[in-house]
Amino acid sequence: MDKKPCNSQEEVEVRKGPWTMEEDLILINYIANHGEGVWNSLARSAGLKRTGKSCRLRWLNYLRPDVRRGNITAEEQLLIMELHAKWGNRWSKIAKHLPGRTDNEIKNYWRTRIQKHIKQAETYAGPNPDHGLDQASTSQMSGCYPTGHAVESYSPPFHPNMDILFHQGPFPTAPTVSNDNMWSMEDLWSMQLLNGE
DNA sequence: AATAATAACAACCGCTGTGTC
């Protein structure tokens, strides 16, 4: 670990925003050859104009070979709700129990889908001061639940089996498994191989 | 067909904990 700030690095322009396929391949290639290391130096060594943080995030959430992409299954939904009831917004902890799923994915899923249904259910049930379930809610929700209770044992303001709700809405809880329409990592890895490394 | 509204997702930001010097 180098404690001195590297001025030259600060002068280098840092790219932000969406990753290009080229950047993805560079990162994949580099990690395939050198393994994961110190992310800042990895980013530099690989020749990526990205922060180490950005590289790490991209790798963990998208490029890792074991990342599962595609629809969350009904089983996963229930598991997420159950674990969220236990632990609140400990996304990384929850993600550890869902192989191939990332904390970011679960977090997004919760916020965009489950939370929305909670709000809707709340609206139908009328305002309930006891349930402050909006954006802050996610962290507060854990406080709403009796900790250590599985999904069927607490009383959320929504149907315990969210799947039922989900099927009423525009959400394909498609059990059809994933990676049909997404870029699979196999594709990237094979491209990488084709590229010669 | 054009536009607006909404949903879904990817990525960034700021904070905190940990290890090293």
Place this chain on the structure above:
DNA sequence: GGACACAGCGGTTGTTATTAT
């Protein structure tokens, strides 16, 4: 023990895709 760098986490924002009008 303090300073620093890094990894990791959770919250938030920006962008793109989809649906409704």
